[in-house]
Amino acid sequence: MxxxxxxxxxxxxxxxxxxxxxxxxxxxxxxxxxxxxxxxxxxxxxxxxxxxxxxxxxxxxxxxxxxxxxxxxxxxxxxxxxxxxxxxxxxxxxxxxxxxxxxxxxxxxxxxxxxxxxxxxxxxxxxxxxxxxxxxxxxxxxxKKIETLSTPLPRYELITSKKIGDFLPVQAGRGCPNSCAFCSIACLYKGKYLRREIPEVIRDIKKVKELGFKKFLLIDDNILSDRKYTMDLCAEIKKLNMKWYSQCSIKLAEDPELLKCVADSGCICLSFGLESITETNLHKMNKSWEDPKEYGRLVKTIIDAGIDVATEMMIGLDDDTEESIKKTAQFVIDNKITAPKFYIITPIPGTPFFDEVKDSGELINDNIYEYSPSKAVKRNKQLSAEDIDRLYWWTYNEVYSIKNIFKRVIFTKSFLKHPMRSLFNFGVNMFYRYHIKHNIAPIII
Ligand code: B12
Structure with a gap:
C-alpha cells in the first residue's frame, strides 16, 4: 500500500x-x-x-x-x-x-x-x-560493525511513567569474549566485547538515581568480561550508594577480590547461565570453560558474599536423559537457587548450532514461526520432543512446588541475613509458580 x-x-x-x-x-x-x-x-x-x-x-x-x-x-x-x-x-x-x-x-x-x-x-x-x-x-x-561504544543518555523519561519495576536499565558493555554455540550474542559479536567509558556509564546511573530510582539493572551479557574494568566500575558505583542486578559467568566466585568488590558496590542479585550440570553437554556447546562439578561450591560462595543467585539452564541438550534432568531440578533445590529459570534448547536460525542440528536430522520443526523456549523443536538420541516438553514442565513444577520454594528461599541462611529481600524473592517465586500452574513459562517478568 x-x-x-x-x-x-x-x-x-x-x-x-x-x-x-x-x-x-x-x-x-x-x-x-x-x-x-x-x-x-x-x-x-x-x-x-x-x-x-x-x-x-x-x-x-x-x-x-x-x-x-x-x-x-x-x-x-x-x-x-x-x-x-x-x-x-x-x-x-x-x-x-x-x-x-x-x-x-x-x-x-x-x-x-x-x-x-x-x-x-x-x-x-x-x-x-x-x-x-x-x-x-x-x-x-x-x-556496520562498530569497534567502540559510546552512547548518549537514554531517554528514560519515555518509560518511567509506564508500569515497570523499581529499577531502570543501564549498559556498560556489549558482547562477550566467549563463543558458546547456542548464543545469539556470540553469533553477532563473535567474541568481541565493547566497553563504554566508565564516566559515561556513571552518568547514566546518576540519571537513574536522579529520577528517584534506588536500583538499576546492568543489562550487560557478562560483566566479568574485563576484570580491571569491572573493578574500576564497581568502585565508582559504590560511591552512588545504589543496589543493582546483573548477569555474568559463575567464575566470579573463583575471584574473591572481584566478588567482594562487586558485592560491596551494591550488587544484590546475579543471574548465571549455568546451562547444564552435565559436563559433556557444556563441552558440546563450546562452553567447556565452565565445570559443573564446581557449580555447587561456586553458588554457595556467591550466596555467602550476600548476592542472591538466579540461574538459566537448558533442557533437551544432547546428553540429557530423564535422570539427568531430574538431577538438575534437585541441584537447583539443594543449592537454594533463588530464581531458577529453564529453557528448552532452541536452535536459533543464524547460529552455527542451528545448522548443526539441521544436519543431524534431530530438528523436528524448522518453521521459525512456531519457535518458543518452552516447546521442543528438536529431539536428542534419548528423548523425543514430547519427552523433553514433559520433563520441562515437570522440572518447573518440581522446583516451584510450595515445599521447594520454602526450601530454596525461606529456610536459608540468606533469610536470616536479609529477611525483607527473601520475602520479596518469595513473592517473585509465588508469581512464577502462578504462571507455571497456568502453563506459562516465567520468561517475561
Ligand atoms: C532486558 C532484556 C529483557 C527484558 C526486557 C524485555 C522488554 N520487552 O523490554 C525481559 C527480561 C523481559 C526479556 C524478555 C525476553 N528476552 Co530478552 N533481553 C534483555 C537483555 C538482557 C537486554 C536488552 C537491552 O536492553 N539491550 C540493550 C540495547 C541497547 O541493545 P539491543 O537491544 O541489542 O539494541 C541495539 C541493536 O540491536 C539495535 N536495535 C534493537 N532493536 C531495534 C529496533 C529498530 C527499529 C532498530 C532500527 C534497531 C534496533 O539498536 C540498539 C542500539 O544499538 C538482552 C541481552 C542484550 N545483550 O541485549 C536480552 C535478549 C535481547 N533477550 C532475548 C530473549 C530471547 C528474550 C525472550 C524471548 C525470552 C526468552 N529467553 O525466550 C523474552 C521476549 C521479550 C519480549 N519481547 O516480550 C535474547 C534475544 C536473542 C535473539 N536471538 O533474539 C537476548 C539477546 C538474550 C540472550 N542472551 O539470548 N528480555
Whole structure:
C-alpha cells in the first residue's frame, strides 16, 4: 500500500510481546524488567525528534497513530509478533523499519515485511537511516560493525511513567569474549566485547538515581568480561550508594577480590547461565570453560558474599536423559537457587548450532514461526520432543512446588541475613509458580 503519511521527525518505537504456548499474546499489568533498547534508540534520534515508545507486553499498540515512521524491535520469538505488527502497519500505509537481535539473525526473512532493517548495533548507522527516511531514500539493509561504544543518555523519561519495576536499565558493555554455540550474542559479536567509558556509564546511573530510582539493572551479557574494568566500575558505583542486578559467568566466585568488590558496590542479585550440570553437554556447546562439578561450591560462595543467585539452564541438550534432568531440578533445590529459570534448547536460525542440528536430522520443526523456549523443536538420541516438553514442565513444577520454594528461599541462611529481600524473592517465586500452574513459562517478568 502507498505511504499516506507526512514524513516528519516523529517516530513510534514498538517492543513487541511474545505468544504463549496457547498462541495467546503475553500481556501483563506490569513488566518488572524493562530493556534499554527503545529509550536508547529514542535518544540516538537526536533532540529534534519526537519519539513515542510502546512496550506491547504492558500497552496496547496505537494502531490509529498518525506517526508515519514505525520502528519495531525483536527479541527472540517476539519477532513473530513483530512481523505481524509490521505487516499491519504497512497495510495501514506507514513506513516500517526493524532491528534487534532476531531481525539481524534472520534479516532476509524479515525484510519481506518492512521497508528497512538495521542489522546489529544501531550506533553509526541510525542517523543515516533516519536521514534517508526523511529524504525518501531508505535502503533495504543497514549494517556496520562498530569497534567502540559510546552512547548518549537514554531517554528514560519515555518509560518511567509506564508500569515497570523499581529499577531502570543501564549498559556498560556489549558482547562477550566467549563463543558458546547456542548464543545469539556470540553469533553477532563473535567474541568481541565493547566497553563504554566508565564516566559515561556513571552518568547514566546518576540519571537513574536522579529520577528517584534506588536500583538499576546492568543489562550487560557478562560483566566479568574485563576484570580491571569491572573493578574500576564497581568502585565508582559504590560511591552512588545504589543496589543493582546483573548477569555474568559463575567464575566470579573463583575471584574473591572481584566478588567482594562487586558485592560491596551494591550488587544484590546475579543471574548465571549455568546451562547444564552435565559436563559433556557444556563441552558440546563450546562452553567447556565452565565445570559443573564446581557449580555447587561456586553458588554457595556467591550466596555467602550476600548476592542472591538466579540461574538459566537448558533442557533437551544432547546428553540429557530423564535422570539427568531430574538431577538438575534437585541441584537447583539443594543449592537454594533463588530464581531458577529453564529453557528448552532452541536452535536459533543464524547460529552455527542451528545448522548443526539441521544436519543431524534431530530438528523436528524448522518453521521459525512456531519457535518458543518452552516447546521442543528438536529431539536428542534419548528423548523425543514430547519427552523433553514433559520433563520441562515437570522440572518447573518440581522446583516451584510450595515445599521447594520454602526450601530454596525461606529456610536459608540468606533469610536470616536479609529477611525483607527473601520475602520479596518469595513473592517473585509465588508469581512464577502462578504462571507455571497456568502453563506459562516465567520468561517475561
Ligand atoms: C532486558 C532484556 C529483557 C527484558 C526486557 C524485555 C522488554 N520487552 O523490554 C525481559 C527480561 C523481559 C526479556 C524478555 C525476553 N528476552 Co530478552 N533481553 C534483555 C537483555 C538482557 C537486554 C536488552 C537491552 O536492553 N539491550 C540493550 C540495547 C541497547 O541493545 P539491543 O537491544 O541489542 O539494541 C541495539 C541493536 O540491536 C539495535 N536495535 C534493537 N532493536 C531495534 C529496533 C529498530 C527499529 C532498530 C532500527 C534497531 C534496533 O539498536 C540498539 C542500539 O544499538 C538482552 C541481552 C542484550 N545483550 O541485549 C536480552 C535478549 C535481547 N533477550 C532475548 C530473549 C530471547 C528474550 C525472550 C524471548 C525470552 C526468552 N529467553 O525466550 C523474552 C521476549 C521479550 C519480549 N519481547 O516480550 C535474547 C534475544 C536473542 C535473539 N536471538 O533474539 C537476548 C539477546 C538474550 C540472550 N542472551 O539470548 N528480555
Amino acid at each position: 502507498e505511504n499516506k503519511f507526512k514524513k516528519e521527525k516523529r517516530m513510534l518505537l514498538i517492543q513487541p510481546t511474545i505468544y504463549d504456548n496457547n498462541h495467546l499474546l503475553v500481556k501483563k499489568n506490569m513488566l518488572y524488567f524493562v530493556g534499554l533498547t527503545m529509550p536508547l534508540l529514542a535518544a540516538e534520534c537526536g533532540d529534534d525528534w519526537d519519539v513515542e515508545i510502546c512496550i506491547e507486553t504492558i500497552e496496547d499498540i496505537p494502531w490509529d497513530t498518525d506517526i508515519d515512521l514505525i520502528g519495531i524491535g525483536s527479541m527472540g520469538h517476539s519477532i513473530i509478533r513483530g512481523i505481524e505488527i509490521a505487516k499491519k502497519f504497512k497495510e495501514l500505509g506507514h513506513t516500517v523499519v526493524m532491528g534487534g537481535y532476531m531481525a539481524s539473525l534472520v534479516s532476509d526473512e524479515v525484510k519481506q515485511y518492512c521497508d528497512a532493517i538495521l542489522i546489529g548495533d544501531a550506533e553509526g548507522y541510525w542517523q543515516d537511516m533516519l536521514n534517508d527516511y526523511l529524504n525518501d531514500n531508505l535502503k533495504e539493509f543497514y549494517s
